[in-house]
Amino acid sequence: MTVELLVQQLINALSLGSIYALLALGLAVVYSVLGLLNFAYGEIITIAGYCMFFLVSGGMDFWYAAIFGVIAAIATSLLIQLVAFRPLRGAPANAVIFASFAVSIIIKALISNVISPRPRGIPVPSWVDGVIQLGSFRLPILALITIAIAVVAMVALTWALHYSTPGLAIRAAAEDFTVTRLMGAPAGRLILLAFVLSGILAGIAGVLWIARTGSVSPAMGFTPLLQSFIAIVLGGLGNLRGAVIGGFALAFIEVALQVLLPTAVVPFTAALTLVAVVVILYFRPQGFSKLAQERVA
Amino acid sequence: MDTLLDVRGLVAGYGPITVLHELSLHVGRGEIVAILGANGAGKSTLLQALVGMIRPTAGAVAFDGHDVNGNSPEQIVRRGMTLVPEGRRIFSKLSVMENLRMGAYSRRDRAVALEQMDRYFELFPVLADRRNQAAGTLSGGEQQQLAICRALLSNPSLLLLDEPSLGLAPVIVDKVFELIATLRDETGLTIVLVEQSVVDALEIADRAYVLSNGRFTAEGTSEQIAELDLEANYLGGDNA
Amino acid sequence: MRKTRSVAVAAGLASLALVVTACSSTPAGEGEGDPIIIGHAADFSGDYSFYDSPMRAGAELAIDEINKAGGVLGRPLEYRAIDGRDDQAETLRATEELLDAGAVYLIGTTGSPWAAQATLSCEAGVPISTGDGTSPDLVGQIGECAHHVIMSDNVQAAVAAEYALEQGWTTAFVMRSSDDPYTDGVPNYFTDTFTQGGGTIVGETEFRIGAGDYNVQATEIANLPEQPDFIFTPIFVSDTQVFLRQLRAQGVTTQVVGADGAVDASVLDAGDAAEGLIATFHAWPNDGDARIAKFIDDYTAFHGSAPESMVAGLGYDEIYLIAQIIEAQGEASAEAIIRGLADAQFTGVTGSLTMDPTTRRANKEITLVKIENGEIVYLDSLSPKHVPAVPGD
Numbered sequence: 001m002t003v004e005l006l007v008q009q010l011i012n013a014l015s016l017g018s019i020y021a022l023l024a025l026g027l028a029v030v031y032s033v034l035g036l037l038n039f040a041y042g043e044i045i046t047i048a049g050y051c052m053f054f055l056v057s058g059g060m061d062f063w064y065a066a067i068f069g070v071i072a073a074i075a076t077s078l079l080i081q082l083v084a085f086r087p088l089r090g091a092p093a094n095a096v097i098f099a100s101f102a103v104s105i106i107i108k109a110l111i112s113n114v115i116s117p118r119p120r121g122i123p124v125p126s127w128v129d130g131v132i133q134l135g136s137f138r139l140p141i142l143a144l145i146t147i148a149i150a151v152v153a154m155v156a157l158t159w160a161l162h163y164s165t166p167g168l169a170i171r172a173a174a175e176d177f178t179v180t181r182l183m184g185a186p187a188g189r190l191i192l193l194a195f196v197l198s199g200i201l202a203g204i205a206g207v208l209w210i211a212r213t214g215s216v217s218p219a220m221g222f223t224p225l226l227q228s229f230i231a232i233v234l235g236g237l238g239n240l241r242g243a244v245i246g247g248f249a250l251a252f253i254e255v256a257l258q259v260l261l262p263t264a265v266v267p268f269t270a271a272l273t274l275v276a277v278v279v280i281l282y283f284r285p286q287g288f289s290k291l292a293q294e295r296v297a
Numbered sequence: 298m299d300t301l302l303d304v305r306g307l308v309a310g311y312g313p314i315t316v317l318h319e320l321s322l323h324v325g326r327g328e329i330v331a332i333l334g335a336n337g338a339g340k341s342t343l344l345q346a347l348v349g350m351i352r353p354t355a356g357a358v359a360f361d362g363h364d365v366n367g368n369s370p371e372q373i374v375r376r377g378m379t380l381v382p383e384g385r386r387i388f389s390k391l392s393v394m395e396n397l398r399m400g401a402y403s404r405r406d407r408a409v410a411l412e413q414m415d416r417y418f419e420l421f422p423v424l425a426d427r428r429n430q431a432a433g434t435l436s437g438g439e440q441q442q443l444a445i446c447r448a449l450l451s452n453p454s455l456l457l458l459d460e461p462s463l464g465l466a467p468v469i470v471d472k473v474f475e476l477i478a479t480l481r482d483e484t485g486l487t488i489v490l491v492e493q494s495v496v497d498a499l500e501i502a503d504r505a506y507v508l509s510n511g512r513f514t515a516e517g518t519s520e521q522i523a524e525l526d527l528e529a530n531y532l533g534g535d536n537a
Numbered sequence: 538m539r540k541t542r543s544v545a546v547a548a549g550l551a552s553l554a555l556v557v558t559a560c561s562s563t564p565a566g567e568g569e570g571d572p573i574i575i576g577h578a579a580d581f582s583g584d585y586s587f588y589d590s591p592m593r594a595g596a597e598l599a600i601d602e603i604n605k606a607g608g609v610l611g612r613p614l615e616y617r618a619i620d621g622r623d624d625q626a627e628t629l630r631a632t633e634e635l636l637d638a639g640a641v642y643l644i645g646t647t648g649s650p651w652a653a654q655a656t657l658s659c660e661a662g663v664p665i666s667t668g669d670g671t672s673p674d675l676v677g678q679i680g681e682c683a684h685h686v687i688m689s690d691n692v693q694a695a696v697a698a699e700y701a702l703e704q705g706w707t708t709a710f711v712m713r714s715s716d717d718p719y720t721d722g723v724p725n726y727f728t729d730t731f732t733q734g735g736g737t738i739v740g741e742t743e744f745r746i747g748a749g750d751y752n753v754q755a756t757e758i759a760n761l762p763e764q765p766d767f768i769f770t771p772i773f774v775s776d777t778q779v780f781l782r783q784l785r786a787q788g789v790t791t792q793v794v795g796a797d798g799a800v801d802a803s804v805l806d807a808g809d810a811a812e813g814l815i816a817t818f819h820a821w822p823n824d825g826d827a828r829i830a831k832f833i834d835d836y837t838a839f840h841g842s843a844p845e846s847m848v849a850g851l852g853y854d855e856i857y858l859i860a861q862i863i864e865a866q867g868e869a870s871a872e873a874i875i876r877g878l879a880d881a882q883f884t885g886v887t888g889s890l891t892m893d894p895t896t897r898r899a900n901k902e903i904t905l906v907k908i909e910n911g912e913i914v915y916l917d918s919l920s921p922k923h924v925p926a927v928p929g930d
């Protein structure tokens with residue numbers, strides 16, 4: 001493999017990993033506070049996507065529409081908490097999980113019946129598909145944008161989680177929700193904040209995902225949900241830094257398998273990726289959470 | 298004496314199971330009151346009911362002249378009653394400093410809290426040395442100090458301590474109890490101390506209640522309680 | 538378009554379902570003036586509604602026209618469509634319901650429940666089609682009643698290969714996915730005809746359906762030591778758009794040739810990246826064809842909007858094909874339709890077909906389309922000289 005090819009595949013993995021990391025963070029932030037997985041998480045991205053679709057079809061610029069997409073994501077995240085999580089506080093975890101499943105199915109069915117089961121295209125500005133030639137290296141503009149936005153978002157989130165009081169409370173709640181309440185942090189507001197953060201992260205990741213697929217469909221939330229779920233298991237459930245590491249690890253495994261394996265084996269990439277994840281979890285049952293913890297210290 | 302906490306006929310439990318049966322107790326301002334009892338006697342349940350983690354099914358809780366029965370934990374901590382939970386429960390991934398910032402969460406006057414922090418660092422010098430270290434790396438005794446200091450930063454008028462001696466070496470236990478006594482003497486803080494370690498608790502407490510199967514079976518000054526030979530008469534059976 | 542299958546499991550399940558329903562099924566009466574029931578148990582809400590829903594919309598128009606013109610053999614046609622949601626159990630239940638109601642013909646689903654559904658239909662002796670399923674090995678596995686009345690993948694892939702050779706394109710890079718018999722079969726048939734005709738496959742790579750990211754493949758193609766004359770891939774929408782954009786973003790300008798899965802209005806969402814794409818398809822309106830233009834007008838008047846997909850024409854044609862067969866046989870029974878289908882010849886809006894009695898598949902001319910100036914336009918129509926053999930024929 002030439003150096004150029006290696007660098008380009010590295011960029012591919014990095015930009016895919018950026019999206020996975022944001023996605024995983026958004027799922028993990030709710031899990032860390034509530035100890036529950038939000039199975040309607042993918043639909044946050046779906047709604048953000050359809051919001052963008054309508055705005056862009058109405059003539060709005062893609063990136064302006066993206067801002068509204070993120071706002072729609074936050075609203076959807078809050079709506080999910082209101083409909084599926086809040087009424088069931090204190091109920092068995094199964095009930096909440098099924099409720100979030102139900103919300104997911106309802107949103108999908110609504111979009112499918114009211115709008116269309118068919119994917120809808122969102123034209124992405126053509127300069128996004130450009131490429132910067134740097135010597136013998138080709139750097140796709142969208143990959144660079146993706147990495148840049150994800151890095152900015154993650155740095156901002158890290159800053160907020162460390163230096164703002166509500167952010168600190170989220171990290172504290174991730175570790176011990178009860179004691180965080182004993183310190184005077186209101187449970188309801190913490191949960192709300194977790195869902196807002198989850199919405200922002202899913203929204204940003206969703207915009208970047210849509211910039212690359214250029215279309216929205218009722219079932220588009222499934223892949224992001226699945227990938228972020230694998231990433232947070234890999235990173236150690238409920239561990240925020242672990243979620244980021246898990247997201248990048250998953251992308252690197254996926255890309256590496258596709259690049260390195262002989263063509264005949266590539267169809268099994270998805271399965272092999274899961275095998276790799278299982279192997280990692282066998283040797284590190286806590287995923288990368290231990291690693292993530294050591295880095296904090 | 299001015300009564301800070303007045304509990305009457307408190308009934309509480311988990312779901313259909315009643316753990317506490319019509320408990321009444323009072324704590325005067327500046328007192329150290331010990332609540333003694335065996336494992337499972339209902340000591341932790343009592344503290345959880347006081348701080349609002351579980352909702353009492355009957356009874357009245359008056360704190361600092363306000364009826365706080367049924368208030369949420371966040372409301373109660375703002376009124377000035379703070380719990381140091383059993384097993385310390387410090388945020389191990391957060392730094393020592395961040396743990397203390399969480400302690401001051403409920404306060405509007407965070408600037409004052411920061412000044413107080415310097416004062417507490419004199420009381421807990423080891424925390425000052427390790428302020429940027431992850432709290433999980435502290436030793437057990439240091440973690441207990443952190444848990445107490447964290448609770449103090451909410452500026453409580455009543456500090457509830459749940460088994461502060463649990464899991465600590467005897468030498469360290471002595472130091473922790475010494476610290477609790479110092480706190481009361483220097484700041485006039487009121488303290489409710491829940492303990493299995495009877496001798497240590499009675500050494501610093503002014504008064505004590507004995508809790509057995511969800512009921513108070515004895516109460517009196519520390520001297521009176523010390524004469525009861527608790528280990529044999531009250532706690533022994535439950536411990537088996 | 539595509540179709541997955543797991544015949545053994547499906548057959549087992551179907552037989553089980555049959556046992557359950559055997560007692561309750563009662564054939565409908567053959568009375569004068571009673572409606573002739575044509576059923577359509579397919580996916581109208583899941584992934585395959587992409588194909589099954591336009592099939593339904595086209596069928597509805599045909600039924601309406603035929604009934605307005607007096608029906609078939611003096612009897613009205615009754616079209617019943619039930620949503621199987623791409624779910625095996627749901628589709629089987631819907632199929633049973635239609636068989637119980639006395640349907641004499643079924644349009645099958647394009648999705649994977651087809652094999653089970655077709656097994657059930659065959660046990661009842663009722664003919665069933667593959668819907669928009671183009672894999673040529675489908676009907677052979679099921680039995681006498683299963684029919685493939687649209688174009689087949691071996692033929693469309695052969696047309697793509699021969700068209701390329703005609704243009705003087707002799708080197709191809711192939712992109713396939715073993716995820717699905719369609720994305721795996723089409724490249725095999727293509728390779729067969731292309732190499733037979735003197736072309737060379739310079740390389741091959743795998744992709745994953747629905748991966749949402751094809752940068753790895755695009756990067757691989759961009760870094761080939763020498764660009765091939767064209768890239769052949771059965772990648773289908775919405776993956777097509779993603780792949781084309783990522784390929785062009787890597788600076789690759791090489792011609793891309795695809796199959797029917799890429800031919801959908803949504804492919805235009807890729808914007809400039811889709812320009813120049815050539816693909817094989819069932820049929821496409823061109824200047825000389827008034828029939829398709831009239832179909833689109835009638836469809837628009839009937840449904841209130843133009844067809845979302847040209848697959849609607851397939852549903853429309855299938856109803857007319859069955860109506861023609863019933864009329865010719867003079868009898869509206871399942872047996873008569875099977876008899877008539879064996880060597881049927883038919884001309885509809887999507888072209889002319891001749892059924893092959895040995896394979897029970899239609900021989901049909903294939904159309905090539907191209908994307909030009911943001912529109913899908915008619916390019917050519919061909920019948921291949923070398924048709925690759927289908928395993929199992």
